[in-house]
Amino acid sequence: MKKMTVLFSILALALSMSATSFASDTIKLGVAGPHSGDLAPYGIPAMKAAQLVVKQINAKGGVLGKQVELLIQDDQCKPEIATNTATKLVTDGAHVVLGHICSGATKAALGIYNDAKIPVMSPSATDNGLTYSGDYPNFFRTIAANISQAELASGYLLDTLGFKKVAILHDKGDYGKGFADDMKMLLEKSGKVEIVLFEGITPGAMDYSSIVQKIRKNKAEALIFGGYHPEASKLVTQMSRKRLKTIFISDDGVKDDSFLKVAGPAANGAFVTGPRDLSSIPLNAAATAEFKAEYGAEPGAFFQEGYSAALALLNAVEQAGSTDYDKVVDALHNKYVETPVGKIKFDSKGDAEGVGYSVYKVENGAFTEMK
Amino acid sequence: MEYFLELFFGGLTRGSIYALIALGYTMVYGIIQLINFAHGEIYMIGAFVALIVAGVCTIYGLSGVSILILAGVIAVIYACAYGYTLEKVAYRPLRGAPRLSPLISAIGMSIFLQNYVLLAQTSDFLPFPRLIPDFAFMEPVAHIIGSPELVILITTVITMILLTLLIKKTKVGKAMRATQQDMNMARLVGVNVDRIISLTFIIGSALAAIGGVLVASYIGQVNFYIGFLAGVKAFTAAVLGGIGSIPGAVFGGLVLGWAESFAAGYISSDYEDVFTFGLLVIILILRPAGILGKVRKQKV
Known part of the structure; x- marks a missing residue:
């Protein structure tokens, strides 16, 4: 008797399933x-x-x-x-x-x-x-995936800017360190760039003069920073104070009007990645x-x-x-x-092609999208 | 060698700011054994007042150094008023209370002042104008020590000389020293102890405000939260030098500044704080009262 019940329920289940999948x-x-x-x-x-x-x-x-x-x-x-x-x-x-x-x-x-x-x-x-x-x-x-920001930035650095020696800093946070790690991995993989410095800085520290001097000592052509705009403004301000001409490259956390406002003229010449302008x-x-x-x-x-x-x-x-x-x-x-x-349309991994980030350059106190 | 000098002056600049703030902690502690946690907020308020004054001055067409001096003076006056009121409102009513009560009151005032500035101003970072101009004669060595650092160092040295003269040579200074040694005895010989305590808060706040204005015009940004970290570091400097000792605060500030600068420069900025606080632990193990602190004997 029990067997019959099981059989019936299986049949009933099959019937209900076919009802949803075929008769829809x-x-x-x-x-x-x-x-x-x-x-x-x-x-x-x-x-x-x-x-x-x-x-x-x-x-x-x-x-x-x-x-x-x-x-x-x-x-x-x-x-x-x-x-x-x-x-x-x-x-x-x-x-x-x-x-x-x-x-x-x-x-x-x-x-x-x-x-x-x-x-x-x-x-x-x-x-x-x-x-x-x-x-x-x-x-x-x-x-876009998290890593696509670093893919774009590292590609731009290798192909357009063509730097050979870079320093990478991050703010020790999930977002900033994630970007810095991705950049490090991608640049190392390319084999064309020497990473002379990879360190975390303390957010909110009084000043970053030691780390700026370290960048000078290591003769980095570009500073890649993973983090947010308050630290970024402080870094570029101190670099200009110390007469350091290293190019500043950073992420979406820095593509904020506060960065332009707080860093002022010191921000000019910096590159940041940010969501593509869709308007x-x-x-x-x-x-x-x-x-x-x-x-x-x-x-x-x-x-x-x-x-x-x-x-x-x-x-x-x-x-x-x-x-x-x-x-x-x-x-x-x-x-x-x-x-x-x-x-x-979607690439073989499933990411939408053409969706995501653009490189922006700070020129005359504004972000200009680089095509 | 050049790299060493760069780090040396970077650390010196940072250390002298720590020293300016640490003086406020150490003077207050020396007299009423209170750790004034709201002291970092006075530093922040000094920077904000200077920012507002600088904004107004720019509208009236003043420039450069004149703005710096005017903004500095007004910031100091405001900070003194805050320091005085802080003591009157939050600490004086608790004078006879157990030592933990004013400590909690201090933490409360710190949070209150932070949030007051957050609400009255903004939570955003604000740009602070470059009030210290770039002097032409500094240009060849600007990458080692620039004009702002030079101004910071000179101002700090002058301030400290004035403070030393005040404490060592004037009648008020003598009363302060007497109050520090024995409050009741000082009262017996006719020192108005309450006034001396107020004065200590005022002087400490003035020093913090000077530090705030200098730092803000050096790094170019202010925020309602900057007082917290600066306060923690300056407090560390005061403990390192021996809390209660005025030369100790200066010495502690410089040691801390150099330790951070050299740790970041020669080891890694990842370990900047680890190294600095490791140093603090070692020094306190070897000299529990701090580098220049005196161990007070408890008389029973």
Whole structure:
């Protein structure tokens, strides 16, 4: 009798599964991210972006002639909740998933989607390993990886500036040291540059004159600094005080108007990397306007990336002609799509091509984008 | 050799600022055995007042050194007023209380003043104008010791000479020394001890404000939080030299400045603080009262 029950339940289960996977008459877009808790401000803009995109696409007749249905799940940015969220979305039959928001939660959930063969696209998870490890062929993102900043800066240093001797400093923090470590690794790998100094400095110290003298002694042509603008302003001010002409190169933490204001003329000639200026892309302004018309406020963090991810995912389904995993992934890799972050497709790792950072030079007290 | 000199003068400049602030800690401790944790904030307020005055002066078309002197003087006056009020409000009512109470009160005032400046001004870093001009005759050696460092060193030396004269040669100085030696006895022979304590706070605050203005115009930025780290370092310098001893504070400041500069220059700036505080531990093990501190015998 017991055997029969088990058999029946297995049959019933199979039946219910086939019902969701074959009889679906909508395209299901899962959206996962923090929608409650203290990290909600990072997740809600992407969710609203997805709602706007779906509303617009449905009004135009949907994808492949079917309406798009949103499946929204809250993961609170917590890895342990994200695995439940992912399982729920898989069970509910999501065809593609927009999410997750935090790198940790994304990493925890990805294996589940990968096993279920569902393409996932994050608007905000920047952890290098998500794409660089090669473990998650189903993962894509519309934001640049952390390391891409260092890749851009080191490439610029090698190819355009052509320095041979550099010093690297960082502020001992996660962000600054991460950038400094990436730069060190990439420059060492190129074999064309000698790193004469690699040290951490104490944020908030009274002055950095000893370290500036050390840079002079080591005859570094460029100083690469990983950290934020207060220390950067202090460093360039002291370098100019000590008549040191070393070129200053830094990261997005320094691309801040405070750096220009506080360092003044001493900042001129410095190079920093920062997010590409997207305001000239027509879709970008249109998306912002759409949000303002609907909610009457500024969109918030990762809205443009979320909007782009929703567009890219639904476009890939349309291009693939079905929700078949291989075809959708193939479309994501090969078919361009117009989004608020530019005209993009995804490279073999899953990172959006052309998305990310630009090099800026400080000229006459302003940041000028280097093309 | 040139590298050594660069580090030497860098350390000397930094050390003389530490010394200026450390004097305030050590004088107050010498008289009422209180560690005035809000002292670093007086240094920060001095820098902020100078910034505001410099802004106003620039509007009126003054320039260079005249702004520096005017801003310095007004900053000192303001800082003195803050020091005086601080003592009146936060420490005098606790004069007879157990020693921990004024200490907590001091930490409270430190947090209060930081947040007051944060709210009244901004949490952002603000640019501080280069009030010290580049002298042409310093240009050949500017990479070793520039004009700002020269001005800092000269100002510090003058200030310390004046302070020594005040304490050694004047009647007020004699009263201060008497109060430090024995407060009750000084009261018996007619010294107005409360006034002397107020005066000590005022002098300490003036020195801190001078340090604040000099540092701000040297590194070119101010922020509501700069007083905290400077205060911690100066306090370390005061302990290193022997807290309560005036020559000790100066000596401790210089030793600390040099230790940091040489540690960063010859070893690694990663270990700058490790090295400095390691030195502090070693010195305190060998001389528990600090380099120039006297061990006071407890009479039972």
